[in-house]
Amino acid sequence: MEGQLELLRRTHEEIERVEDAAVAELMLKPKAHREKLAVEHKVAKFLERIHSRSRFLLDLYKDEDGSRKTEIAAMSTPNEFTEFYNRLKSIKDIHRRNPNEIVEPMELEFVRHNVQEHEHELEGMFTAEEGLGRFLDLHALHDQYMNLQGIERVSYVHFLDSFDRFEEIPLQVKRGQPYKSYLENLRSYLEHWISRSLPLTNIAEVTKAALDRFQTDWESESVSGWEPREHVSKGDGEDDPADLFCAACEKRFAKRTVYDAHLSGKKHLKASETLLKNGVSAVTPKLLLEKRMAIERRDRENDKPIAAMEAQARALGQFLNTQRDDTKANVERKQTITDAEREDEGEEVEIPAVEGEEEEKIYNPLKLPLGWDGKPIPYWLYKLHGLSVEYPCEICGNFVYMGRKAFDRHFQEWRHAHGMRALGIPNTRQFHDITLIEDAYALWEKLKAKNKTEEFNPEVVEEYEDLEGNVYNRKTYEDLVRQGII
Structure with missing residues (x-):
């Protein structure tokens, strides 16, 4: 078993060789997109290895078990020559037990191979729509967004421009579980896309900067789309949210008609009776204000994780502005070419979504998928x-x-x-x-x-040459020598 000092030396050498290999890859500057992506993924693996070995090196330097100090002490005593010969004997014993073992020098591990050998790893990494990391594929997220209740119906092209404009989404939609699921999938996809298409990008740094800005804005109550209700300006004819608050049910309403209907409901009457039994003779302005403020604080605590997730997704979306423009141009190009040209490119025919149509309430009890016109597809087609x-x-x-x-x-x-x-x-x-x-x-x-x-087989891989210049593998050469042919 090798000592701590040798392990330290070998780890330092490994880190230095990985750094040299990463620099050699970056100096190539390939022109083709596929080659460039393969090089970046290879360098990203080198960086991960450097990070891992550096953590291991730090643990060795901490020397929590004291083995390194013990080893140094053994080499510093008057019997240092005895320690030297003991180590030499151990090395000789290892070589005696393994006389024909092939040892590959560390530098051979980092000798650069042809980039094409690594390009096949990229094949299963992207969808056809993503074009090997050139474009975004937000079709599934667009479908999920379109199935949210209470949002404006938009086309896929418009969605590419507006998916990070979270301030335009109504608050009641944001507080629903479907929106939280959509937001988590959006952030996860953007992070995963960057890790695949831009592997040298520090995603944690982008999201951390976004969260730091968000924390400052949240404390100052200036996060767009999440301002307190007192800060939200009301349009003509809109009711003050403070007037649409039910103290008995501790519930807020967005519309006057819904609030008025609630006052005559069984749940409200029962809650009012309970309030009276608890010694409250009337709903005073002070009680109304206290309960409303309590609801505001509770809602704000529940809203903070959603707003933080929006801040991260918005930062990632802005980081990919160039790719979003390229994706939009690619989608618009597909919509202008003919079906025959699409088939030549191996693409599915896509029918653009219709914009500007009058929204109507969709009756969909079977929860069938929506078609290109925003309506449920026929049940026979579904089956x-x-x-x-x-x-x-x-x-x-x-x-x-x-x-x-x-x-x-x-x-x-x-x-x-x-x-x-x-x-x-x-x-x-x-x-x-x-x-x-x-x-x-x-x-x-x-x-x-x-x-x-299927690893290295010397009998097949090693080559020998006779006096006439003929080349044979090792097995064939030894057979011919035994037969006396050469």
Whole structure:
């Protein structure tokens, strides 16, 4: 077993060689997008390795068990030559027990290979819509946004411009669970897209700066879209929110008609009786103010995590302004080309969403998916495409995909890729149709065992040359020598 000092030296050498390899990669400056992306991912892996080895080095320097001090003390005593020969004997014993062991110098590990060898790793990392990290694929998030109740219906192109304008979304929508789920998925996708398309970007630094600004603005009550009600200007004919507060039910109303209907409801009458039984003779202005302020404080505490998540998503969206413009231009280009040209490009035909149509209440008791016109698709079409069949995926956090087409497509989408990355398994074609974590680990171990059997074989790889210049592998050369042919 090697000593602490040798472990320190070897770790320092490894960090320096990784740094040199990263610099060598960055000096290449490839022109093609695919090569550039492959280089950046390789450098990102180098940086992760430097970070990991540096943490290990710090633990060695802490020397909590005192082994390094003991080793130095043993080399500093009058019997230092005895310690030296003991170490030399140990090294010789190792070489005696392993006489033909092949030792690969550390520098060979970081010799640069052809970038094309690493480009195949990018194939399963992006969807077809993302164009190998050039564009955003927000179609699933646009569908989720369109299914929120109480929001303005927008086209996908408009959504690309406005998905980070959270101040335009009504407060009652923001406090619902569907909006929280949509916001979490939006932030998660943007972070995952940056980690795949811009691997050298420090995402934590972007989000931390956004949270610092948010904390300052929140304390000063100046976060756009989350100002206290007293700060919100009312338009003509709007009721003061203070006048639409029910002290008995401790509930606030947005409209006068709903508030008036509530006053004659059974729940309100029962709450009023309870209030009277508790010794409150009448709802005084002071009581009304106290209860309203208590509700305001409670709501503000509940709203803060949602507003913080919006601040992070807004910062990530602004960071990707260039990519959003490129995505918008790409979508508009697709909408202008013919169906035949789309088929030549291998793309699905997309029908643009209709804007400016009069909104109407949609009757959808079966919760069918919405079509291109914003209305539920026919039930026969829903059954024809198998959208009623559920396909759960444990790797995606037990997310359920409706229909075989969506299930097959999700293996190349960000959610499944993020789940595979969390498991430490590459998202390659061999793992298609694998949805259970246990099955994924089993297949990964099988593939690793198979790769080990295909490692370096000297009898096949080593080459020998005879006096006439003919080249043979080692096995063939030794057979010919034994036969006396050469």
